[in-house]
Amino acid sequence: MNKAYRLFAVLLASLGLCMLAPQASLAQTGKKLIIGFSQVGAETEWRVAMSKIMKETIAKEKDMELIFSDAQQKQENQLKALRTFILQKVDFIVFAPVVQTGWDSVLQEAKEAKIPVIVINRLVKTSAVKLEDHTVTFIGPDNMDAGRFAANFMIEKFKDAKAPVNVVQLEGTVGASSAVERKAGFEEVIKGQSKLKIVKTQSGDFTRAKGKEVMEAFLKSTKAEGVKIDALFSHSDDMGIGAMQAIEEAGLKPGKDIIIVGIDGVKGAFEAMISGKQAATVENPVDYAKPLIQVIRDYQAKKPIPAWVKLKNTVYPAETAARELPTRLY
Template sequence: MKNKILASAALLGAMALAATGCAGSSGGDGGGGDEVVTVGFAQTGSESGWRSANTESMKAAFSEENGFDLIFNAADNDAAAQIAAVRDFISRGVDAIVIAPIVEDGWDDVLQEASDAGIPVVLEDRTVTASDDLFASWVGLDFKKEGVMAGEWAAETFGDTPTKMVVLEGTTGSAPANDRAEGFDEAIAGTGIETIDSQTGDFTRDGGKTVMEGFLQKYGVDGIDLLYAHNDDMALGAIEAIEAAGGVPGEDIQIVSIDAVKDGMQALVDGKINFIVECNPMLGELAAGLVTDVLAGDEVEKQVYVEDQSFDQEAAAAVIDSRPY
């Protein structure tokens, strides 16, 4: 299986994306000529700032101006509804399907149905456990590496110091939740960091706030040294809970998060989050390029990885005004 790594800087504009040539076409012409390409896109929902930026990137890339007719569905984090949406795309005879899978499991049957109908599938953002023979390509981030990067910061910051940590997990069964947990745990092995509680906030700000309120009621501000949030939105909700409990986020409880969306970066600049690992949402041009190449019969990479960055307060302050998300 061939893999490809793309620098995240190349994702910050369509011109840079096209220049890389890493996903073939930049998505500017949906397959060649004047023919309109109909694409069904099954999105997870609109649970976070990251997801909203990802959706806008996809809609911009699969635009009418670029030769596409996009049929968009957001499943509100309901895996069964998302699979039903994909089946609807198949019944409508779309030219290609793009999926951001809510969870990893349960995709074998519907992907086989798409294959039997001769409709290629490109996965974006998240992965599935189904055979990779059932989809043409995947484009996204290395979630485990993101967890490792966050964990390395925690290991360096706390070392052997006894540290009580709570975790706000992403959607149960999702690739980013699974991989970010695994990577972080590997990075902090042998340190003084102890996970005293871990629950899902479902990647939402409200979920992060609610779960953190429960942690604070159980342990108190003084009983928690570190929060690891699987995304910025949950961290931002947790900040509200910490402040409501009389604590100072970033000081009384240090926070490490993943995504680097605008609100999260601002919290980092303000000292309320201590470290953020980026998860770049601007995947639309790459996904459109893959669809175009697959429909043209060109060989494509099976996995297209986008490189992530990480930020402390100083680094965030230097770039926050120039970032598109």
């Protein structure tokens, strides 16, 4: 009896210790947080750099693992990727949306699967569900401000010029929040003055090839109309670099005959500024990994998270290019 009693007491004590012991952390158990990330594509130098930084930074986190999916600028590919992440039961879904709308159903599916969703870089708009109930936060810059910064720089650049100053605009992907907001911010400022006038505006899909193609069309149509193009506002530096090729092939000099202001802050834009072909770039922040990791840590710790984790835009005029170029990672 005594022997059996002693054995029972040992087992009871062991059970008590197990019940009292705190749960091990993810790092202690070796379990990793699985993050499914759906990227827009690889349409620009900036986008490629953003993906590279995201992969490399999260790879350094011992308790995190990134599953990366390239949507190739197609919403159907992105929807497929998000639903695959849900089936895989990832811990977090992160995506930079190709376009603003069409996400209601998949966001509802993620919510039902109890997978938190974080939207980055571009905004989404919902109609059937409340966005704040289906996403943790949005991480990204104020693209309206980026457009405003570009417009104000251009106004200052042409302050001594005679009116009118004819401006053409290369817009980003149709339906993308970044394109919608950069256009709105730029045009808001332009409408508030009388010197600069937008004479042509069209989507160049954020790509260098399309930027060149649309700029060629602008040059031909304005020539036929007897209109001189004085300036170009490009929603991405890549489109602007493509436009430079079209301008040169038309026998004109970018930076002299046509003043160019872009957005993104890619290395190619700084090289163009040094060579006198571009007047300025508005940097679009490229490192989303650090703020994303912080949001995930805060979410796990049940800390308050703002609805918008705002990243900063910075204007770089040509005179800063030589100093800044060595610091460019992309």
